[in-house]
Amino acid sequence: MPGAGRVRQPEGPSLSVVIPVLDDAAALAECLALLARQTRPADEVIVVDNGCSDSSVQVALDAGARVVREPGRGIPAAAATGYDAAAGEVIVRCDADTRPPEDWLARIGAAFGADPGLDALTGPGRFYDLPRPLAWLASAAYSSGYRYGAGAALAGVPVWGSNFAMRRTAWQRCAAEIHRHQAGIHDDLDLSFQLAPWATVRFDRGLRVGAAGRMFNGPGAFARRFGWAFATLKLNWAIQSPGQRWLDRVNARRPAFRRT
Template sequence: MTRRPGAADITVVVPARDDAAHLARCLDALARQSHPPFEVVVVDNASTDATAEVARAAGARVVREDSVGIPAAASRGYDAVEGGIIARCDADSLPPGDWLARIASVFDADPTLSAVTGAGTFYDLPPVRGHLARVFYMRGYFWGMRAAVANVPLWGSNMALRVSAWHGVRHLVHRDDPQVHDDTDLSFQLGSSARVRYDRALTVGVSGRTFQSPASLARRFRWARRTLEVNWAVSPPWERWTHRISTARQLPAAPERAVAPQPAVTPGPAVTPEQTVTPEPAVAAPPDRMLDPAPDRG
């Protein structure tokens, strides 16, 4: 594909395994973006259903990853992106029409930014359960992993990073371990001094299927424990925070330009849900803008 001069090249990576129905709705939402993606890459993680066929029918590029697990699939997708910005969502994500435009504006406003992430709303949970899931599960993730990583943690259903940032850490991620959370693991590898932003305005719809059974939720907590174990063995949290604080004192804050407001997007048809590489140099962000749900007061 030919890159567009002057346009922010954003390639969307969607890892998927046996999730054709959700994927079709996600790709439909991506097709209605006010800022069209340069390309959509769907990683077929050894699916046995029509995942690959659905992706091709929507015009996405399909890459195959036979090692089952989100870490392997996500890494395979990131490796397939040649330049610009990688936007990542999951097959059950429903990005609003201005999602990519918001990502483009955030990166344009801060050339030193390595990555950005945001939260989500659970579109298929009853209102009360959805609110509780957002408050306790999602905010708990950002608060808890913020302390563990000593930086803003990325959330895989709604995140973006520069290809240059990925190239700096792609040999460090635990892509062959299906028992780690790939997004948190990537956050660890980016490091405690990387410039990562939480954007309150960057949101997507996500499925609440994590909460369908105690077993599903328990599995995610096991993965979280595994992710912490393998990364803290290399760099425990007190070392990460010491490095972060010392770096923040040494480096000046990056100049910041205002993020341009996005024009209103006319909604389309309603969507019915059913390791040695040196990371890129980082500039510490002003503490009070690092993460809205868990502001750094240090």
């Protein structure tokens, strides 16, 4: 699939798209079809099989994606395995239910190509499977809440698992610090904690994708995700408190005193 029927654009860094999957064949098929229509194709698409019992693996292979397997259940383990396997200079992450517009990869490639100091890039999403008035409100509330709430918790810009990219060198720097074998946490928030102390992470309002509003599928789904968020915060705050994180950030940005 990557590059099929297209001329590879030489500009910008190489891109590896990573998609963790567990029994999501129909959504994955749509996501891969949209990736195949990108104006700037991916150099590789990696689908991480996290123990699928449906046709997800065959869907990925039929679309020309590379399949890697992660037997340890959980998105943290699956996502990390995909990042480890990526060969591109920039690792792009989405979910099986992500719906990227045709210029998604082009925007990502251009952003990293234009700014050598950029370590990670993220953007918002729109919940495409909710009723229209609710979709707009829920999308705006979730994006703002996650961006500013999680940002305050980690003293930085959080990346969102349905829509972000990072340099492979950035991943290699923090790969040993993430909690890849910790079940019941948000992998993207956990990664954000490891990036925050040193990485340059940018939020791009125009880097927008569609996403499924699964968290709104009843109070149980919302409570489960809230529990994952709390567990992720607790895990990382045990290492360094929010206050210390902000203090370190302020000190890192304070100009050094020079004696004249």
